[in-house]
Every structure is written in structure tokens, then in C-alpha cells.
Amino acid sequence: MKQNETLLNTRHKSDSMDELGEDHVSTSAETPLREDAFEKDDALKIELIQKHFKEIMLILGLDLTDDSLKGTPNRVAKMYVQEIFSGLNPANKPSIRLFENKYKYSEMLVEKDITLYSYCEHHFVPIIGKAHVAYISNGKVIGLSKINRLVEHFSKRPQVQERLTVQIAEALKEALQTEDVAIVIDAAHLCVSSRGVKDTASTTITAHYSGKFTEDQTKNEFLAFIQKK
Numbered sequence: 001m002k003q004n005e006t007l008l009n010t011r012h013k014s015d016s017m018d019e020l021g022e023d024h025v026s027t028s029a030e031t032p033l034r035e036d037a038f039e040k041d042d043a044l045k046i047e048l049i050q051k052h053f054k055e056i057m058l059i060l061g062l063d064l065t066d067d068s069l070k071g072t073p074n075r076v077a078k079m080y081v082q083e084i085f086s087g088l089n090p091a092n093k094p095s096i097r098l099f100e101n102k103y104k105y106s107e108m109l110v111e112k113d114i115t116l117y118s119y120c121e122h123h124f125v126p127i128i129g130k131a132h133v134a135y136i137s138n139g140k141v142i143g144l145s146k147i148n149r150l151v152e153h154f155s156k157r158p159q160v161q162e163r164l165t166v167q168i169a170e171a172l173k174e175a176l177q178t179e180d181v182a183i184v185i186d187a188a189h190l191c192v193s194s195r196g197v198k199d200t201a202s203t204t205i206t207a208h209y210s211g212k213f214t215e216d217q218t219k220n221e222f223l224a225f226i227q228k229k
């Protein structure tokens with residue numbers, strides 16, 4: 001299914017909305033970002049997060065003079081900004097070089113079992129799984145690792161799996177200049193397994209098929225490939 005135009009619009013939240021205490025229902029596949037999301041540089045973000053995380057630890061009653069704990073606010077701040085949420089910043093999106101499909105390869109290419117680490121935006125705990133991605137060349141090809149890198153980039157955000165799936169698919173379509181893209185993500189949510197309902201067995205599967213992958217034969221071939229061990 002082709003994404004509705006409105007899904008692709010960016011929605012930014014401003015301070016005035018904060019003041020009004022308004023709730024906004026997202027109608028976009030974009031990550032909801034504030035207008036000032038990138039006004040602070042990474043160093044300032046780390047400094048501020050460190051300060052606030054220290055407060056959280058103190059409120060929890062932890063003794064921050066302890067050797068093992070005293071570096072934690074800085075470690076968490078650096079991890080958020082430079083590692084696990086670095087995909088919030090579009091400047092960190094991998095650059096993707098297109099090559100001519102000089103091999104005249106016309107079947108689907110499947111990159112399967114891509115390791116995926118993301119973070120649930122409701123609880124900020126990990127989502128761990130695999131992404132399986134396929135495309136059919138429209139005359140251009142990309143380096144295989146760029147598919148893994150795109151998965152990694154969009155995973156490094158607070159996410160819901162549905163949005164992550166669509167964001168990867170849309171980025172791949174844009175990079176490859178084709179609608180013929182498919183993606184399946186199968187992931188375990190630690191917010192489901194380690195807390196709350198504590199179901200350690202269930203996983204969540206999401207999918208996005210577009211272009212030729214909406215046709216049964218092509219879709220089924222992709223699904224058969226990703227089931228092969």
C-alpha cells in the first residue's frame with residue numbers, strides 16, 4: 001500500500017503546545033520532534049541529560065558518591081545522545097551511494113536476519129529483533145551494508161515497531177528510487193517481557209510491502225526466503 005501523503009509530513013511540537021498542555025495524536029510516520037530538536041548541540045544535550053539523570057538517581061535514593069554509580073549520569077547521557085538515540089538526528093543518516101545495476105540482476109535481493117536493537121518509546125527499554133529487507137532494482141543498486149545501516153539508523157530512536165517499519169521502508173524507497181520494497185521485522189519488546197505482562201515468549205511481527213511486493217507471488221517468494229534457515 002502506498003503511504004498516504006500526510007504520513008510523510010513532519011510534525012514538530014513547540015513550547016507553546018507544552019504550555020497549553022495539549023495532547024497531539026500523531027498522524028505521521030515521522031518521529032514526533034520538537035521545533036527546537038537540533039538547536040542544542042550534542043555536548044550541551046549530554047550536559048543537560050547528565051544533570052537531570054543525576055536528579056533521577058538521587059530521587060531513587062542512590063548514593064552518587066559510590067565509585068560505581070558516580071559516572072552513571074554521564075555514561076547514560078553519552079549513550080543517549082551519541083549511541084542509542086543518535087538516529088534522531090538526520091545529520092547521522094547514512095549516506096548512500098547508488099550504483100548502476102550493471103549485473104543486469106532482475107530478481108529480488110533479500111538482506112535477511114539484520115540484527116536490530118531499538119528502544120520502546122513508551123518505556124525506554126530495548127526492542128531486540130531481526131529485520132528482513134528486500135528490494136527489486138529499478139536500474140540502481142546499493143551496497144549491501146547500507147541496508148543494515150539504514151535499519152540501524154532508524155532503530156536508534158525511541159520507537160514503536162510500526163513506525164520503525166515504515167520509516168525504514170520509506171528511506172529505502174527514496175534511496176533506491178523504487179517502490180519495490182518489502183520489510184518484515186520480528187522483535188521482542190523488553191517492556192512486554194521484563195516488566196508489565198512479563199511474557200517472555202511473545203514477539204511482535206510487522207511488515208510493509210509495496211510496489212511488486214504487493215503481488216502474492218513476489219511477496220510469497222520473499223516470505224519463503226526469510227523463513228529459510
Ligand SMILES: Nc1nc2c(ncn2[C@@H]2O[C@H](COP(=O)(O)OP(=O)(O)OP(=O)(O)O)[C@@H](O)[C@H]2O)c(=O)[nH]1
Pocket residue numbers: 120121122159160161162189191192195196197
Ligand atoms: N503498538 C505498539 N505498542 C507498543 C510497542 N511497544 C510497546 N507497546 C505497548 O504500549 C503500551 C503502553 O501502554 P500503557 O498501557 O500506557 O503502558 P503500561 O501501563 O506500562 O502497560 P503494560 O505494559 O500493559 O503494563 C503497552 O501495551 C506496550 O506493550 C510498539 O512497538 N507498538
Ligand SMILES: [Zn+2]
Pocket residue numbers: 120121122123124125189191192
Ligand atoms: Zn514499552
